[in-house]
Amino acid sequence: MGAYIAVDWGTTNRRAYLIDAGGAVLDTVRDDRGVLAIERSEYPREVAALRERLGALPVIAAGMIGSTRGWVDAPYVPAPADLPALVAARADIPGEDVVIVPGVCLTGPRSDVMRGEEVQVLGAIAAGLAPADALFCQPGTHNKWVHTVGGRIVDVSTAMTGELFALLRGNGVLKGMLDGDVADGPAFRDGVARGAGATDLLVALFEVRAGVLLGALPADDAASFASGVLIGADVGSRNLSDRDVHLLASGPLADLYAAAIRLRGGRVVAVDNQAGFLAGIHAIWGLTR
Structure with a gap:
């Protein structure tokens, strides 16, 4: 070869x-x-x-x-x-x-x-x-969750978190409210807590607009909170408590997912x-x- x-x-x-x-x-x-x-x-x-x-x-x-x-x-x-x-x-x-x-x-x-x-x-x-038996998370426009057993891919779940955030940022009622930087901090973590396990995700997203209008959410924190809601809904849809999650990514989005996974009790294992x-x-x- x-x-x-x-x-x-x-x-x-x-x-x-x-x-x-x-x-x-x-x-x-x-x-x-x-x-x-x-x-x-x-x-x-x-x-x-x-x-x-x-x-x-x-x-x-x-x-x-x-x-x-x-x-x-x-x-x-x-x-x-x-x-x-x-x-x-x-x-x-x-x-x-x-x-x-x-x-x-x-x-x-x-x-x-x-x-x-x-x-x-x-x-x-x-x-x-x-390891051959593992749970992988691959953040991106379409976040992938991949489960392997015996070195074989047995399950795949794709979450449109990144694409949905981009759509909300560029169109609709939240346009102009999500232009700030997204960073791990109190607003993002509040969003993760709100989104995790939420059965009313659409309501949670409108809370971004209502919170800014009523002064309950600082405008500069709106993007971080909204991102946290979406990532929290994704991460919170699976039981990660005391579980290794192999994070196959790097960069700001990977850092946000790592923070959310840890908030939900998972252990992040960074993989290049x-x-x-x-x-x-x-x-x-x-x-x-």
Whole structure:
């Protein structure tokens, strides 16, 4: 197995890595050439540009490139799913020396899907960054909760917390009230407490407006409180008391989720999501050779 290019191809962003045979990263390209910026017919040109930058090498890509908005529609692998299952369902692009990693889906009484996050989760387990039986949280626009048993993804839950906050911030009755910075503090924690276990989430969200208008909620705290309500509703929907939650993310949103998880009695175990992706994609690549 020689060197290759691995791409984490998301909706808005893209990260490409030049990786040697041993799994070490030799170079990295980060840009905003996510799938929303690319027409399906443009992918051969995009891959050629990456090869010009990183070398004339085979490519393996995961994430939204395998979706209906990407280059090809790589069908989801039903849970329970592990690394060999992803390899077996991969999509090979004829004549391009490109492998597309499929996502994972949950079917039955409840439906859910994921693309890209499964590589991080299974890679974290393969690299020893998390145990084979674990609960993962992956904050983002669509927060993922992933449960693994025996190194296999058995359950996925997606919460639209980030997207809903963005919609509330940009439209409707709360527009203009949520423009402040969101930070962990008393207002955020009050929001978490209000949202956790709430059966009246829509009422709790309107309390942001009412609180500001009546002086019960400082305007500068409105965004933090609203974010806390949404994240609290998400985190509070599961029993995390005295439980390890492997947080596969970094940055401000991950910090907010970490605070909320701890407030609900969970133990946060930070896991490097990039290390998880690299370990997972290298394991998948090795199984394709």
